[in-house]
Every structure is written in C-alpha cells, then in structure tokens.
Amino acid sequence: MAAVDVAAVAAAGVALGAAAWAAPQLFHRAILHALRAPRVPHTPPVEALPLPHGRLRTLSLAGPGGRRLAAWAVWPAPARVPAPAVVVMHGWGANASMMWPVVDPLVRAGFAVLLLDARCHGASDDEDFTSMPRFAEDLAAGLRWLAVQPASTPRGSRSSATRSARRRACCMRRRAARRSAARQWVPSSACRRSRTPKR
Template sequence: MFDPPAPDALSPTGAARLVRRTLGRAARPLLHRALLRGLRPARLPHDPPLERRPCRHGRLKALRLHGARGQRLAAWLALPQGADPAAQVPAVLALHGWGANASTLWPVVDTLLSSGLAVLLLDAGNHGDSDAEAFNSLPRFAQDLATGLDALRAEPAVDARRIALLGHSVGAAATLLHAARHGDVAAVVSLSAFAHPREMMERWLRAHHLPRRGLGTTILEHVQAVIGTRFDDIAPLNLVPALRCPLLLVHGAHDTTVPLADAHRLHAACPGSALLVVDGTHDLRAALAPHAPRILQFLGRHLGTAAA
C-alpha cells in the first residue's frame, strides 16, 4: 500500500507528479474517461420547441450553423415586427449556461424585440439541438458564440456594427472572453458570471468530495490540458480589464453556485462597468423581469435604440 508524504510536504506541482506516478500509465485513460463523464453537461430538451412558441413582437426563424469544429449548431433568429433590411436594426446574441439551452433565455426575447432589437439564440455544442461532442469548455462556448456572431452579421436586416452580447454563467464568461480578445461588439450584459474557472473547478471538487491536493491538482492540470489553455488565460477576472466596450454585470444576491463576491470582484477589475444585484439565485429568469427597464436602457444607450 502506497503511503504518500504529508500534504504540507508537497507543492501543487509535486503533488500532481506524485499522483500521476501513483496512477500509472494504465490508469490515466480511466481518469480521462471518468472526467469526461463527470463533467459532461446534461442534455436539456426544448419543451416545447422554440419554433412553436408565440413571438408577440417579432418573427422567428430556425438556423443551422456550421461550427468551428465541424459540428452543427442550432440557432434561432428573431427579428422585430416590420424590420426593414434597408434600415438595419441592432441585435443581441444570447448564450445560455452549462447544461442549459437557448430556451432558458427565451424570456428575454419579446422584451428585446419590443425595443427594436433583433435576437439570436444559440445552442452551444453538446447542448439542446446542437451536435454531440467529446467535451465542452469555456473556449468552445466562445468559439460557438463567434459562429453565431458571423451568422448575425450576415443577416441583411441586422446592423453588424451594433451587436451586443448577453450570456449566462459559462455563457457569460464566453461573452467576456470573446469581447476581450476581439473587441468587435458594442456592449456586453453578463448574467451570473464567475470570476475564475479554477475556483469553479475547485468547488466541483469539493462537491464530489475530491481532495484539492494530489488527485485534485492532477484533475485540474488534466482539464487544462484537454481544453488546450490555462485557466488563468480564460478567467473573466483577468480578461475584463481589457474590455473596450461597456459592461453590465447582473448577479443574484442569493446565488449559491457562483457567489455574489465574484460579481463584485469583476466589477472592481473593470473600471467603468455597471453592477446590478437582483433578488435572485443563479437562475435569473424570474428575477430579471423587474429590472428589464434598466437592462434595456443599458442596451439602448450603447446600441442606439429608443430604449435609451
């Protein structure tokens, strides 16, 4: 029986090396498969399908987009009533969170349409009606978002210079990743964003009663190797100082998935950003309605609509 040194005797890097040696080459593929299973998002169906839902202030059409990884992405474009291609309206691309789908952001559609904004809802890979893939990650959410942006800019009725992003949880982190790296959107509305993916993974380790040192360190290193980037390089906390567009952070006061402190940290790291704390949890669908005028005012001011 292997008896490891006391935890305090190991650095995180040393612990990772130790566990890798302990697991052995044969066990690493087992760990990889176990992680893929454990981190795989639930496939939430659209019930009812979006095409069957009433769209009071616009018209909805389904799209099938070709993603950056060769996968098919499901998307839905809603245009305001009477949208004239010659006039070109501003738009919002809305991206859901982990284990959700475009339906979870459906409540914002009519509100945005009524303000003259087009809306693109998107199922990220492995979610909703989009194709299944081996794994998901924050960078892949951002890739799928970029595919949706390309589709929006190709729509004749949409003004490609006036597009904002709205995302929830990991979808919000993806909007911040894209906006910080590309600087090609007019504004970002972030709902329930986390500050750092490492902290989210550490919460996942605790929830599954896995030690932070040793095996936990190896898991964190392995996840970063699989997604192809370091957590520090995609952390919203490290990205928001580079934003060149306005940012509205919206967070639930009773969020137990991502603590409210994360929103305050992001707000402090991004001078000029706005923070709206609402009476809600991580799922903000019910909590957003009373604050719709504030969100519409933010979007209207930066997209040039009547809501401003």
C-alpha cells in the same frame, strides 16, 4: 525454477505496463464524463413558444470543428433594416428555449435576437466535453453568422442609436469608476461625444 521466475517477472512487468498505460486513459475519460453538461431538451420546442412581436427563423449554424449549432433568429416586425442585433446564450446545462423570456422585450425594443444552443446543449451537435472556452467559440460562430446578415448590425454600427448606447455605457462605467479606486482604468477619451455633423 529460474524459468518460472523470469516468466512471472515478465508477466508482472506486462501487467504493470498495461496498468500504467490504462490508468491515464481511464482518468482522462472520467474527467471528460464529469465535464459533460446535462442535455436538457427543448420543452416546448422553440418554434411553439409565443412570439407576439417578431418573426422566427430556425437555423443550423456552422460551428467549430465541423459541428452544427442549433439557433433561432427573431427579427422585429415590421423589420427595420438593418436592425441592431444581440446574441443570447444560455448557461451550463440549459438551452436556448430557457432564454425565451428575454426575446420579446428585446424585439419590441427593435433588436434582432439570435438564440443559440452551445455544443452538447439543446439541439446542437455533441462533443467529447464542453467548457467555457468552447462556449466562447460557439458564441463567436453566432456573431460571425450575424455579421453577414444584411438585416442586422451586430457590432461596429455607426447608427446614432448605437453611438448613444455606447455613450451611455461609457458614462455608466465612468460613474462606477468614480466610486472605486479603478478610475485610472477608464480613459476619458472613451466617452467623448462623436463629432458627426448634424443634418
């Protein structure tokens, strides 16, 4: 009788140990499954969308962790070299083709546009789960790609157009700050005109 009790206790201990090990694993898998964004296909494909004022290039960018990111670069035609550039990123459960309506106005304004599919979205590689920090990593990969393109100036440009855009943005922030109690957070030095010599 004592041998049966020891075997039953041992079996119960093994079962409880297995359940204690499996429960966190199952919980973890359930959370990852819940955080997966629905993958929406490009319909129609980005290459089939109308583009009256630019040139389209289909790309596959190196993303975090060796994953590939689907991307599309649209350059103004005729191209201004270098052209100011923007990255357009979709939202949760969407894809780059859903952002297509913003492309033509940006290209007509002279901007190069990089449309990007985040991991687990559109035509980009899959991942265990996606999150806002992972969106930010994918966005950073797009900015890195733009930074090495000779035909674009994604940031740090010293062109007069970029300087005036920065001044306008500073003035808008200052106006908004005047209307709120946050005025001390916008330094007046941020909006000084640059002292570049006129030619």
